[in-house]
Amino acid sequence: MEELKKSVNEITEQEIIKLVISNKKNKDVEYNKINFTLKENNKKQYYQVEKYTDKQVFHENIDMDILKEKILEYIKEDYKQLSAWSNTTTFDLKISKKGKVFLGKKKSDNTKLANKSHNKEKNYILKEGMIIEPLIDLGIFTKEGNVVSSKYDKYKQINRFVEIIDDEIKKNEYKELTILDFGCGKSYLTFVLYYYFVEIKKINVKMIGLDLKPDVIKKCNDIAKRYNYENLRFELGDINGFKYNNKVDIVMTLHACDTATDYALYNAIKWNTKMIFSVPCCQHEFNSQMKSDSLSILTKYGIVQERVAALMTDAVRANLLEYLGYKTQLLEFIDISHSPKNILIRAAKANVSKERKEKALNEVNSLIEKFNFNPTLFNLLKQDNLI
Ligand SMILES: C[S@@+](CC[C@H](N)C(=O)[O-])C[C@H]1O[C@@H](n2cnc3c(N)ncnc32)[C@H](O)[C@@H]1O
Structure with a gap:
């Protein structure tokens, strides 16, 4: 001593x-x-x-x-x-x-x-020093509970996502929740949310991660098994056409590429899902379709067109959700210096007035007409006579 x-x-x-x-x-x-x-x-x-x-x-x-x-x-x-x-x-x-x-x-x-x-x-929900074993396995934390420096941006994103979901969850006393994570990939967020709900909030959570990649699905199922995460499982499959026959409370996506986000939102709408949290990325669809004579200034410069198209994609998604009875917001998910993919669509089932709904749909229709768009989510909903 x-x-x-x-x-x-x-x-x-x-x-x-x-x-x-x-x-x-x-x-x-x-x-x-x-x-x-x-x-x-x-x-x-x-x-x-x-x-x-x-x-x-x-x-x-x-x-x-x-x-x-x-x-x-x-x-x-x-x-x-x-x-x-x-x-x-x-x-x-x-x-x-x-x-x-x-x-x-x-x-x-x-x-x-x-x-x-x-x-x-910043008062993160997920603090450095917490020993969350799956996250050590997944390479986000070191054994001592420090964030691996190359994973710092991911750590910030996960924290912010959990914080935003937590804000919404706090509005009700949920005893159980079923959550679908579409395009879960390596599933850092999925594991953290499961841990957060089950171990910290003591909510009985059932969670499914879906992805197209067999290797990640196998790895994630192995990790879930290793930690006895009985109600967390991962499935191999396509978001487009994914069937689930029970009640779903939350649909979430983090960087589900391009129109994969539209299929996820469509599934959520069809299932009457209470809450949706979606951070889109690679919004290429509108960029490849965008044409306008009267607003050609927006299509004249490649980079402007690309960014405007991406923003319009998410505005259309948000309006369609509003039309279908969701109170919807677009939030800055993470500082742009950490990721340019930084808009989060937060939507919760609510009483949306008829006027608001109609206005939302009219705005979508006029944008589609102005730029010659053919949005996936719009088409899916139209096929089902939902709009
Ligand atoms: C950029 S990664 C994001 C992974 C994870 N959500 C994250 O943020 O770390 C996108 C993931 O979505 C998956 N994906 C893309 N389209 C999909 C589809 N139609 N059905 C299922 N998964 C899809 C990809 O395989 C990939 O793993």
Whole structure:
């Protein structure tokens, strides 16, 4: 302990911006990881302490002058690693099984880290440090619960998606939900949502992921089995023509390419699904059809046409949902610097007035006429006499 105290003294002689205690010695230790982050509020500096268990993060704020004491209180003999950053130095402290302490130090410019930690941190539902085992298997989190750096954008997208669904779910006390994830791909989001609903919200959820790729479906089913996720299964199949005979509460898609999104929305409408969350991508259909004499300025430049066509595709989808009795919004899903595919269609069954519905359909009809569009979702609904 003396050796440890000496090293902690040496570290805290500098102003520490961030400090992480990790690598617990055995699984009975309560916290997987403990972070100390220097924060500032009304010109007063303090440390925010975040203590991570498998499922939760506990917060406490402490005065700067008790940092050393708190580090020793938490580290006790329970952890093997401590990393810390001051503005000019990175410390790496390791404790061997026999309690021997090794302190590594190197000069580094950590000022960017200081700026970051002073900013308000985004309060993600899915926090770094949570040990969500399927996500370690899928390569989003490391074993220590840190986000793999190349997967950071995906992590942000998943968090935002969960946050948006959570907002809608909170409006009712759901005891059970059936969810279909169309074009689930590697299913990062599917696993996180299942975990979130079942383990955190304690909602009885049945979830199905559908995709065209046999290898991903096999891998996802293997992972679901490994974690005894009994009500999560993955099916091989095409969204177009997919049959499901029971009630579906939520249909979701994340980047289901081009018209795959239309088939997903169509299925949801046909099943009278309560909620739809859809982030479209690769909206090529309108771009290949778009013609206009009076608005030729929009078709004159390839890039303008491409972007306008994509936006109009989603506006038409949203209006059609409104016409069919959904309260519909288009939200910015994620900052455009993280992904240009950043619109989310959120639709929930509601009482939409007759006037609103008619206006929505008239707007679609006039856009179709103006640009010579032939939208998939519109055609599918027309075939069924739904419009
Ligand atoms: C860009 S990936 C997105 C995967 C996942 N949702 C995500 O965001 O990580 C699109 C996925 O949709 C699947 N897909 C595209 N068209 C489909 C269709 N008609 N039926 C089923 N899956 C489809 C593809 O195989 C692919 O895995």
